[in-house]
Ligand SMILES: Nc1nc2c(c(=O)[nH]1)N[C@H]1C(S)=C(S)[C@@H](COP(=O)(O)OP(=O)(O)OC[C@H]3O[C@@H](n4cnc5c(=O)[nH]c(N)nc54)[C@H](O)[C@@H]3O)O[C@H]1N2
Ligand SMILES: Nc1nc2c(c(=O)[nH]1)N[C@H]1C(S)=C(S)[C@@H](COP(=O)(O)OP(=O)(O)OC[C@H]3O[C@@H](n4cnc5c(=O)[nH]c(N)nc54)[C@H](O)[C@@H]3O)O[C@H]1N2
């Protein structure tokens with residue numbers, strides 16, 4: 257039997273629409289869906305390789321139980337029941353010995369909106385849920401949310417933006433359909449593009465203005481833009497007087513941050529800084545896009561986000577067509593927040609959330625204040641998942657040392673922490689110290705090798721997906737299963753549910769399959785549907801009607817009802833309420849003692865094709881495009897070190913040393929190198945200590961996550977602007 261199933265690719269957050277052609281239960285072809293609004297029939301290299309992923313011979317197909325030493329790579333196949341019974345018995349035992357907070361879970365970026373993970377942990381009684389969230393989006397989104405009541409992540413470029421600021425973001429590599437939108441907008445509306453990136457990126461190549469700032473000098477630039485815009489009176493005076501609080505104090509605060517001052521910090525001339533600020537402020541509407549580089553600055557990530565928040569607001573771009581639109585939650589869909597059961601987590605357990613005494617904005621102390629306001633205005637909050645979490649550097653230290661209390665178990669799902677988090681050696685020690693490590697995966701990864709159980713995960717062609725982008729958008733994208741899970745693979749939802757059933761949570765898991773829970777969540781939308789599949793077939797998306805300037809009626813979802821340029825939530829949490837300059841944790845000024853030994857600046861990251869983070873290295877046709885980790889080096893720097901294109905090069909920081917292969921390019925400055933992230937080698941020896949080369953080329957080996965260097969409010973660690981040195985790998 258031939259069928260065409262409507263699916264959405266989940267190899268990145270663009271969720272491009274695809275058509276899966278199924279014959280007799282076998283997916284024979286996956287093509288781009290020409291009717292889908294974002295990709296219009298196109299696919300990137302990962303999308304094209306969907307079947308290589310689905311049917312790859314290395315996929316984990318059965319539950320595996322460790323039989324040798326931890327890390328020996330010796331596993332035997334067991335049944336799901338045996339695995340789940342044993343895991344839940346061990347969870348019970350650990351809870352009775354150490355308390356529920358001893359059980360943790362670690363995730364990476366968004367794969368499915370994870371209400372089920374949070375629901376399970378709230379019912380279990382542990383606050384120690386975490387993700388890579390502090391370095392991905394959270395400082396920016398939360399700085400926006402506390403200032404004007406929602407994040408403006410829906411850049412409405414295609415709705416007539418006259419100017420787009422692409423700040424620490426490179427959609428030309430990381431979000432191809434978004435880049436397509438940017439180029440179309442330029443064609444249709446003459447939209448000006450300003451790119452702020454130390455590298456001449458794919459996106460910078462299409463810019464009207466490119467500001468090649470020094471890595472991790474973004475805060476100085478944002479503050480100087482405020483200085484220019486306020487001093488030259490280029491702001492929207494009416495909006496400022498009616499809808500903001502704290503403008504006078506902001507103006508006073510940024511007085512010292514002149515373009516000349518910022519020129520010293522950023523390496524960009526004062527004239528160019530002022531020209532860009534004027535272009536942004538005088539083009540209306542304009543939008544200022546978020547980029548992940550600005551979440552990864554370590555100390556000062558939130559203070560810098562505060563400055564961009566102020567820019568958006570005082571220039572009058574908030575919630576206007578073509579500006580920075582704040583979608584708010586979907587009004588009728590039962591959102592992730594509504595599914596999480598946060599009220600079930602007792603107060604005394606919330607108080608134990610690791611890191612929440614120090615990094616207060618994205619953990620219970622801040623989340624509580626944020627939620628009060630969002631609920632008052634929108635009737636709903638943002639999910640606790642991503643926005644209210646244990647701090648990863650603190651969590652890993654607790655695992656490794658038992659301080660402030662022992663964390664003995666972790667369920668790792670949709671994440672490869674040995675590769676994705678900074679300070680790989682510490683993460684390794686942490687995972688090795690556990691009494692119970694469960695990993696739900698597609699592949700045997702370096703992290704999975706250390707597990708007690710490796711459980712086989714179903715991927716996006718084998719499960720339905722319903723996403724509202726981290727649970728915060730007012731639109732939803734629905735996708736159906738192309739086929740039932742192959743072998744004994746299960747969906748992530750099923751894992752949480754089945755553990756929940758064994759741990760006394762039965763009444764909270766009435767829906768056996770995702771299709772049932774998704775149908776339930778769609779019930780109030782008013783579609784006449786018999787089943788979830790019918791929704792996918794007939795509708796597939798739902799976009800809540802877009803309204804603009806919603807604040808005119810309901811005010812902003814902040815304590816004052818206005819845009820808080822001087823932020824009362826930050827103040828209440830004990831932080832500086834105004835945007836301000838924070839010296840980056842590894843700048844030459846902050847760490848002068850490193851200058852001589854580590855003379856270069858490292859950028860450890862940057863979205864790159866064809867891979868997604870640490871994924872897809874097993875897929876031959878993708879690996880052929882990029883067989884080795886690439887280190888971008890300016891030709892003049894390479895010459896100084898006797899390095900030629902293609903040579904292996906050591907990259908070294910005080911924390912660690914790895915090697916990557918040189919790519920000579922003028923795109924990076926002569927004092928800076930850019931290393932790819934995510935590298936390990938599925939083809940290498942799996943057992944500890946080799947762990948498939950996880951210590952060989954993975955740039956996170958070189959990064960420090962000392963909490964003192966992390967962002968004060970969100971605990972984000974620093975991956976940009978780190979001191980390093982390089983040398984040629986001899987004889988390689
Ligand atoms: N140095 C440095 N570090 C970084 C970054 C950087 O720029 N520089 N970027 C950071 C950012 S922005 C992010 S988001 C993180 C990403 O961190 P991660 O999300 O951990 O990234 P991946 O390496 O893709 O790991 C995901 C793992 O989950 C598996 N997986 C994928 N989908 C599913 C699923 O649906 N279910 C299950 N069970 N498993 C699945 C994959 O096989 C893979 O092994 O890394 C962060 N780390
Ligand atoms: N191909 C591919 N696409 C992806 C991903 C992937 O792994 N691969 N990951 C997905 C995920 S989870 C995320 S979060 C996004 C991230 O995607 P983006 O938001 O685009 O972020 P990055 O790709 O990390 O970096 C963007 C740009 O920041 C620049 N940059 C580096 N340091 C600095 C700095 O200090 N300041 C400034 N202003 N710029 C700097 C880099 O040169 C790079 O061009 O991509 C998503 N898309």
Ligand code: SF4
Nearest residue numbers: 265268271272300303
């Ligand atoms: S851009 Fe590529 S990986 Fe991302 S959803 Fe589209 S096809 Fe999939």
Ligand SMILES: [Mo]
Nearest residue numbers: 365391392548
């Ligand atoms: Mo991310």
